[in-house]
Amino acid sequence: MVQRIICIIAGQRAGTTALQSAIEATGAAVNYGEIFHTDPLKVPKPESMFLNFARNNNIGIADIMVADKATAIIDSYLNMLEADARPKHVLVDVKFNSWSILSPAWRYHSREPFFFQCLKQSEAVFLFIWRENLAEQMLSDFIYRQVGVLHNLDEDTIAGRKFEAPIQQLKWLAIHICRSEAYMYNYLQSCPAKIIIKYENLFHEGVLTDRFKTAFNEFVKVTFPDGPLGDIRPNTINKRDVVPNYDEAAAVIAEIAAEHRWVYR
């Protein structure tokens, strides 16, 4: 088996944790989760997160500023993940708002992210997920930040609490998610190994769709086990019950999505 790096690209609350679990459940990949996360409690293998790699290897910010050195550091990090996972594939997840972290000097912000460029050179397989219902995605993120519970949200977790959505903040965030989607989508066009899929086409009733499984098998031959996605279940709360101004927030987000989605200016 040729070892590959599989990179999930998405915004927060786009089903990436469930997808990570599903791919890991094939037994063919080791899941490192959000490698650029700064909280070790939020990643499956904290010892392999970039933060710890950088600490253990005394990587200075001055080293990253020079492109050649930055490339060498990234290669070294990816080699570490590959060695750890061998013979399995390496599964990583990089959120839209984590791509700028390893940028050398002399890099326009609208250029292809430097780390993305390195992954392309490593012939990584990219899984790009976007959620058509942007309002549900964003309000899900908002509720999570209020209650501090990431998955399997239910009425017990909410315990009757209500949270007013901050409309201006949501508008700002919606614009950035839409622009990031368009930006990453644009740079993915030159990648041969990619799956671009809507969240709504990724799962059906809590299991991965055949559509995704077939597309995935074109690049990485695996057998997905039948059944639900491990411990991750769709949240069962009704967001309207939790967010009193749900309709206002959803309308504002829909307006932003209509104006900014897939428009890479």
Place this chain on the structure above:
Amino acid sequence: MTQKTICIIAGQRAGTNALQRAIEATGAVVNFGEIFHTHPQGVDGPSRIFRDFARENGIGIADTMERGGATAAAKKYMTWLKEAAQPKHILIDVKFNSWLALTPTWKFPFEEPFFMRYLKDHEATTFILIWRENLAEQVLSDLISNEIRVWHNIGAEHIAGNKFEAPIQRVKWLAKLVCRTEMEMRHHLLGHANRIVIRYEDLFQDGVLTDHFKIDFKKLLGLDFPDGSLGYIRPNTADKREIVTNYDEAIAAIEEIAAKYRSPNAV
């Protein structure tokens, strides 16, 4: 005198070196130049670039991944500059393609750069954004400088019969990046009271700063410029047509990009 920070924002080849010299000549400012440069030239005195500071202070990438750590690093660096400049103001120059050098995690690609936000929130910063209407001259000037490895006071002696063809696709790519960044930076400066947004063409006339700029600068910083030229920086005298064999084709390509990506409604 309360120490202030003056931050020049521009693309390469937009007259920033000449402007640095002119501001330095007020005598009220210490010029630290392009602080995120990796190999700076033309700055007098000991290096105060961020890279050397980060090395000397052992600042790791892991330290700046969290917003709090990045803020602490920015604060320590700016304090270091201010101490070196005391009691004068400090002048820094951050090129369009250098803003990502200090970026924590959790930052969308088109968000306001972290360091700009820091300067706005924690330092009394006046921003001077320069853009060059003649983008073609700017981009070709950059291309020529990179080709002959000379950045200022370029005369016929530097060219010495050199001719080369401008790579059109690369030139278009670069022009697009400059335009996009200009738009973003203008947007980020909206609402910031202490800013001057000026065209290169309105900044200098016949090798000296224009009254237009001097008046705006005095209004914000209360500083007067001495009369005279801009020190050792002179407008380049080399004729780009003599150097770039496909000059007209390159100009047309860049103008097309500028028409598409520069919007008059940006400010």
